[in-house]
Every structure is written in structure tokens, then in C-alpha cells.
Amino acid sequence: MAISEGVKEALERASWIRRMFEAAIRLRRERPAESVADLSLGNPVNQPPDAFFESLANEIEFRQERRHNYMTNCGYPAVREAVAQHLQARTGLPYETEDICMTVGAAGALNVLFKTLLDPGDEVVILSPYFVEYRFYVENFQSHVVVVPCRPDFLPDVQRIADACTARTKAVLINSPNNPSGRVYPGSIFADLGRLLAGVSAQTRRPIVLVVDDPYHRIFYGDAPPPEPAKYYDQVAYLTSFSKEAGLAGERIGYLALHPGMADRDDLREALPFAMRALGHVNAPALLQRAVTRLLDLDGQSARDFYAPRRALVEQALREAGFEHPPLEGAFYAFPRAPDEDDVAFCQRMLDRGLVLVPGSAFGTPGHVRLSYAVEMDVLTRGLAMLVK
Ligand SMILES: Cc1ncc(COP(=O)(O)O)c(C=O)c1O
Structure with a gap:
């Protein structure tokens, strides 16, 4: 094979994560969008600040x-x-x-x-x-x-x-x-x-x-x-x-x-x-x-305003479903403990329900799962409704 031994080895080490992501892609293809909630990615959905678009508009002026x-x-x-x-x-x-x-x-x-x-x-x-x-x-x-x-x-x-x-x-x-x-x-x-x-x-x-x-x-x-x-x-x-x-x-x-x-x-x-x-x-x-x-000197308030209501929903859902989790102090992730400490089995079970999470094993910490709330509100509420122990 043409790829390096190092890359081959890294791909193998991460192969079960890849299988999980592939399963999520399959899920999205096979089921109607309204029955799937992908809370696996840290891909922000907040809009860039107005100042960014103003700068881009100015760029057009300068030739x-x-x-x-x-x-x-x-x-x-x-x-x-x-x-x-x-x-x-x-x-x-x-x-x-x-x-x-x-x-x-x-x-x-x-x-x-x-x-x-x-x-x-x-x-x-x-x-x-x-x-x-x-x-x-x-x-x-x-x-x-x-x-x-x-x-x-x-x-x-x-x-x-x-x-x-x-x-x-x-x-x-x-x-x-x-x-x-x-x-x-x-x-x-x-x-x-x-x-x-x-x-x-x-x-x-x-x-x-x-x-x-x-x-x-x-x-x-x-x-x-x-x-x-x-x-x-x-x-x-x-x-x-x-x-x-x-x-x-x-x-x-x-x-x-x-x-x-x-x-x-x-x-x-x-x-x-x-x-x-x-x-x-x-x-x-x-x-x-x-x-x-x-x-550079913006205070980040608009990003916090955007994510704070999502964070509140996640906190409430985790509490109601009885999940232990570290306090949600920053970023846009929650890292609850998986039932029976089996993060991979729990993620698989959630995947079967239509909810995509990431096992803590991917972050070197089995026994927990990561849930990202950097998603649209409707996706988040749908996903949280699927979350059960
Ligand atoms: C902890 C951490 N470091 C670095 C990065 C990479 O960020 P960037 O998109 O700016 O390269 C990420 C992206 O998810 C991250 O979560």
C-alpha cells in the first residue's frame, strides 16, 4: 500500500470511531431528517459578527x-x-x-x-x-x-x-x-x-x-x-x-x-x-x-447569548434523565457519564434511536460521552428528547 505505516497505524487505531461516524452518516441517509439528531460535531452554528461582514464588504471596494x-x-x-x-x-x-x-x-x-x-x-x-x-x-x-x-x-x-x-x-x-x-x-x-x-x-x-x-x-x-x-x-x-x-x-x-x-x-x-x-x-x-x-476586541457576548439557552436546555435534560456530568462552564459541550460506564454501547443504543453522540473513548476517557450543543434549536430539542439512560 502507498500510504505510510504511521498513517495506516493511526487509521487502524481510530477505526472504531470511523465506523461510528459512518453509522451516523448511514442513519442520516436512511431515516427522515426529523427522526435523526446529530449532536456529535463541534461545528459552530452561530453567525459571524456584523463587523466581519462589514470588513468583507469593504474588501470589494479595494482593488x-x-x-x-x-x-x-x-x-x-x-x-x-x-x-x-x-x-x-x-x-x-x-x-x-x-x-x-x-x-x-x-x-x-x-x-x-x-x-x-x-x-x-x-x-x-x-x-x-x-x-x-x-x-x-x-x-x-x-x-x-x-x-x-x-x-x-x-x-x-x-x-x-x-x-x-x-x-x-x-x-x-x-x-x-x-x-x-x-x-x-x-x-x-x-x-x-x-x-x-x-x-x-x-x-x-x-x-x-x-x-x-x-x-x-x-x-x-x-x-x-x-x-x-x-x-x-x-x-x-x-x-x-x-x-x-x-x-x-x-x-x-x-x-x-x-x-x-x-x-x-x-x-x-x-x-x-x-x-x-x-x-x-x-x-x-x-x-x-x-x-x-x-x-479582536469584541467581548464575545453574542456567542454567549447564542449558546446560553442551548446550554440551559442540555442541563435540564441531563438532570431530568438522571445523568451525572461535570458543570457546563464553557465551550458548547456536555460530557455526561454513560450508564454502566460503557460509552460505546450507550452511543450505539442512542444511535439506534436516531441520536448521534461521541464516545468518551475517542477522547481517551471511556465511561463518558460527548454531546455538542452547537446545533440548531430544533435539532437539539429533538436529540435531547431521545436521550434516556
Ligand atoms: C480544543 C480544540 N483545539 C483546537 C481546535 C481546532 O480549531 P481550529 O478550527 O481553529 O483549527 C478545536 C476544534 O474543534 C478544538 O476543539
Whole structure:
């Protein structure tokens, strides 16, 4: 076979997930739309903000030469400067234009970062439940993930993370608001994690980078925005995108930001544009870079207003059906416990009823299932009505 052994092996490892998705596709083909509810995907259905459409309309007016050409690999300096100022305002830290790289979504940012950081045999600590793709991104660079389970309440077990770090650990990767658990990590977690990682780094004489994957930053349901990890630890590579909050997942635009206090800051600044080139991203989409500049300082209220009523419906349905679940603090997922701890059997049973969920095993956490409420209201209410233990 022409495909690589690595890809073959990854496809095999994930084959039962594929079978589940194929079953869902079959279901949608075979049954009337009104008897199927797909709550499996994190594909946002909120409309992009008005400012986005205004920017697109302005683009039509400008027929300047070379407006749609290549640019410096990390993006337009003016856009990167705007991101640096935005992060300065959020964190009080002196981010500079050169610390910012505009990327092809959060996924592109993770790959660009790993290209700059990872040597074959390096380790990246990830927390379960984890975003399915993390493993593949790390393996792209012949490195390995080390999976550390979260506590039963789905917050990170900070001591266990520190204990899992070895002389080969290059990075610890976290995501909050979290996909799939829906939890938002409090500041105390970052304070403890920063302190412990600084201690381990001093012992191994190798700075451990805390990679903060933050595409759900403004989708939270508490009173205050999630804490800023960069305030608690210097070695933070922060990345986010406009996919979720601004409903622009298909447009592929995000950014990566190096903490101003990072070790080897100059080397990293030089390496990022190289990684953009070497991976063939070249630069993030030009038009989108310009369009999202106006979205940087929006407060995310419209996305929260959009998802909050859906969240309330999910919370009520889970309570009434008697499902245990972590609190729905952010993003647009619920992660209830499956009856009898058998997530795959439960998903199959729900599939037979017409409801598509994702087994927790896909996120390295059997015994739970993920339900996404990033769907139209009618799909959500239909799906929740099918949900029984
Ligand atoms: C935790 C997490 N990280 C990264 C991504 C990728 O986001 P993007 O579409 O911006 O590449 C996703 C998308 O679902 C996600 O849930």
C-alpha cells in the first residue's frame, strides 16, 4: 500500500470511531431528517459578527494591486501589532509584533508550534479527556504524547502533570474552556501548574513550554472571563482562533503568541516563519487576517447569548434523565457519564434511536460521552428528547 505505516497505524487505531461516524452518516441517509439528531460535531452554528461582514464588504471596494499577494510568513505586521496590543490589554504583558504569528486556525498554530519545538523522541504531556487531534499533531513530528488523566471533576491534576514530566518533556498542552468536558480551569490551577513546571524545568535544565490551546476563550457562562495562564508562568505559547466564538471555523484563521518572557524568545521568533513555510502553510489567509482584526476586541457576548439557552436546555435534560456530568462552564459541550460506564454501547443504543453522540473513548476517557450543543434549536430539542439512560 502507498500510504505510510504511521498513517495506516493511526487509521487502524481510530477505526472504531470511523465506523461510528459512518453509522451516523448511514442513519442520516436512511431515516427522515426529523427522526435523526446529530449532536456529535463541534461545528459552530452561530453567525459571524456584523463587523466581519462589514470588513468583507469593504474588501470589494479595494482593488489595489498586490492586495492579495504573499506576505511575510507570520502575517501582516499591522495585524500582528493589533493582536499584540490586544494581548497586552488582556494580560498586562509587553507582547510585541514579532511574538505573534497569524495561523491557519488553532490546528495550524499547534502544528507550527510543534514544528518549532519538537525533536524525534520528545514528549508532550496532554490531559485526558483530550481533543482527538492532539495525538496526531504531536506524532507528525515523531514525538509522543504522555496522557495524564484529569481529576474525577475534570480539572487538571497538577501534581500528576509535574510527576509525568521527564527530561524528554518539551511541552504540556492544556485547553480551557475545555473540549470535551466543558470545564473552565480556575486561576489557582495555573498558579500551581506554573510553580511546579518552573521547578521541573529547573531540575531538567530545559524549559517546559505550557501550550495553551484556547479557541473557546470567550464562550464561558460564569461571571468573569477565564483566567489568563500567561499571568502565572513565563514559558507560555498561547494559541487561539476565530473558529468557534466568531463562527468562522471553515475560514481557517487564528494566531499563536509567544510569552514576552519566554526562554529563547529570539530563536523562536525566527523559527516560526520558517515553520509556516516548511509546513506549506506559507501564511494565514490574507483576506481573513484583515477581516478578523476588527473582531479582536469584541467581548464575545453574542456567542454567549447564542449558546446560553442551548446550554440551559442540555442541563435540564441531563438532570431530568438522571445523568451525572461535570458543570457546563464553557465551550458548547456536555460530557455526561454513560450508564454502566460503557460509552460505546450507550452511543450505539442512542444511535439506534436516531441520536448521534461521541464516545468518551475517542477522547481517551471511556465511561463518558460527548454531546455538542452547537446545533440548531430544533435539532437539539429533538436529540435531547431521545436521550434516556
Ligand atoms: C480544543 C480544540 N483545539 C483546537 C481546535 C481546532 O480549531 P481550529 O478550527 O481553529 O483549527 C478545536 C476544534 O474543534 C478544538 O476543539
